[in-house]
Structure formats: structure tokens, C-alpha cells
Amino acid sequence: DTAVSQTPKYLVTQMGNDKSIKCEQNLGHDTMYWYKQDSKKFLKIMFSYNNKELIINETVPNRFSPKSPDKAHLNLHINSLELGDSAVYFCASSPTGFRGYTFGSGTRLTVV
Amino acid sequence: QQQVKQSPQSLIVQKGGISIINCAYENTAFDYFPWYQQFPGKGPALLIAIRPDVSEKKEGRFTISFNKSAKQFSLHIMDSQPGDSATYFCAASFGSNDYKLSFGAGTTVTVRA
Numbered sequence: 001d002t003a004v005s006q007t008p009k010y011l012v013t014q015m016g017n018d019k020s021i022k023c024e025q026n027l028g029h030d031t032m033y034w035y036k037q038d039s040k041k042f043l044k045i046m047f048s049y050n051n052k053e054l055i056i057n058e059t060v061p062n063r064f065s066p067k068s069p070d071k072a073h074l075n076l077h078i079n080s081l082e083l084g085d086s087a088v089y090f091c092a093s094s095p096t097g098f099r100g101y102t103f104g105s106g107t108r109l110t111v112v
Numbered sequence: 113q114q115q116v117k118q119s120p121q122s123l124i125v126q127k128g129g130i131s132i133i134n135c136a137y138e139n140t141a142f143d144y145f146p147w148y149q150q151f152p153g154k155g156p157a158l159l160i161a162i163r164p165d166v167s168e169k170k171e172g173r174f175t176i177s178f179n180k181s182a183k184q185f186s187l188h189i190m191d192s193q194p195g196d197s198a199t200y201f202c203a204a205s206f207g208s209n210d211y212k213l214s215f216g217a218g219t220t221v222t223v224r225a
Binding site: 045099 | 144146148150153154155156157158161199201205211212213214215217218
């Protein structure tokens with residue numbers, strides 16, 4: 001019955017690898033987001049999709065590519081991973097017009 | 113650059129005391145100001161939110177005070193409990209079509225029993 005679920009919860013990988021994080025929400029929300037939380041806990045938006053359409057793309061390296069196959073799913077693919085990509089990545093969702101997000105539990109990515 | 117500045121970075125309060133976290137913003141277009149609570153290993157959860165046409169909003173032991181002229185808002189946690197120990201984030205956004213929340217840097221609150 002998890003509202004916003006992310007997989008995997010932990011991801012340890014080597015520099016240069018490609019990895020994906022999956023996100024699914026069962027709340028019927030129209031908008032989904034990816035946020036990055038760094039080691040100092042600072043939360044910064046990366047992408048936002050509304051009804052499968054990209055509406056926000058912050059200054060994120062193009063090694064990061066989001067994909068929304070339908071409005072309940074928003075996946076994040078990262079190419080050529082770098083040490084600086086190590087962080088916790090949160091998926092979130094909200095209904096259109098309401099800015100109270102529901103966050104997932106996060107994916108802790110460690111690049112070694 | 114951070115659009116919402118939050119202080120303090122951390123605070124310790126005794127059980128039953130009041131925790132106060134302050135936030136300031138510059139963008140006068142912001143019209144929605146939520147607070148999120150995050151426990152270790154979990155995602156942030158919406159706690160309470162306010163719009164600038166209201167100076168105060170209370171939900172249980174949590175109160176937001178909003179000062180539009182000073183461009184500041186704060187979270188007060190009354191009768192703090194050990195279960196309130198968490199990181200608290202203020203945030204702001206604007207426009208009905210803007211879906212982006214700008215977060216403060218977070219405040220780690222520790223409530224001592």
C-alpha cells in the first residue's frame with residue numbers, strides 16, 4: 001500500500017557504470033518529480049513531469065535522463081556515473097495544482 | 113543560489129520545550145510555504161503549509177508564523193517530544209503552474225527526554 005515506491009533502496013556501483021532508479025506512485029497524481037539530496041541534506045529539484053510531459057529540467061548533466069512511460073511511473077537513468085553523483089535520490093508526486101508533495105523513501109546511490 | 117534561507121542548522125531542546133525554526137526568502141512571487149519533516153532513512157513528509165494571506169496557521173503542536181513584509185516565516189513546535197526529533201525543511205513555490213519547490217537547507221531537531 002506504499003504511496004510512492006522507489007527501487008532499489010540502495011545502489012552501490014563503480015564509476016563509469018550506467019544505472020537506473022524506478023519510481024511508481026499509486027495515488028493517481030498527475031505530476032512526478034526527482035529530487036537529489038546531497039550529503040548536507042540539501043534537497044534540489046532535478047526534473048518534473050506532468051502527465052508524462054517534461055515540465056522542469058533543472059541544470060542537470062545530460063548523463064541523467066528521466067523517462068515517464070505513464071503518469072504513474074517516472075524512472076531515472078544515469079549514464080557514466082561519477083563520484084559526485086553519490087547522493088540520495090527522491091521521487092515525489094503531487095496532484096495537479098497542489099504543491100504538497102508525497103515523497104518516496106529514497107534511493108541511496110554510492111559511486112565508488 | 114538558495115532561494116530560501118533556513119536557520120538554525122541544528123537545535124537541541126528539552127522535552128516539553130518549544131522548538132523554533134526560521135526561514136527567509138527574497139522572491140516576492142512565492143505564494144506557498146510548506147514545512148516538511150524527515151526522519152532518518154525516510155523521505156520528507158508534508159507537515160503543514162501556509163499561504164501569504166494568512167499570518168498564522170496551527171495544526172496540533174505545530175504552528176507556522178508568517179511575516180509577509182519581512183519575507184520571513186517560522187515553524188514553532190510546542191511541547192516538543194522525543195518523537196519530534198527529525199530534520200525539518202521549509203520550502204517555497206509560486207504560481208499555479210509552477211511545480212517546483214525550493215527548499216531551505218534543513219534544521220536537525222533533537223529533543224532530549
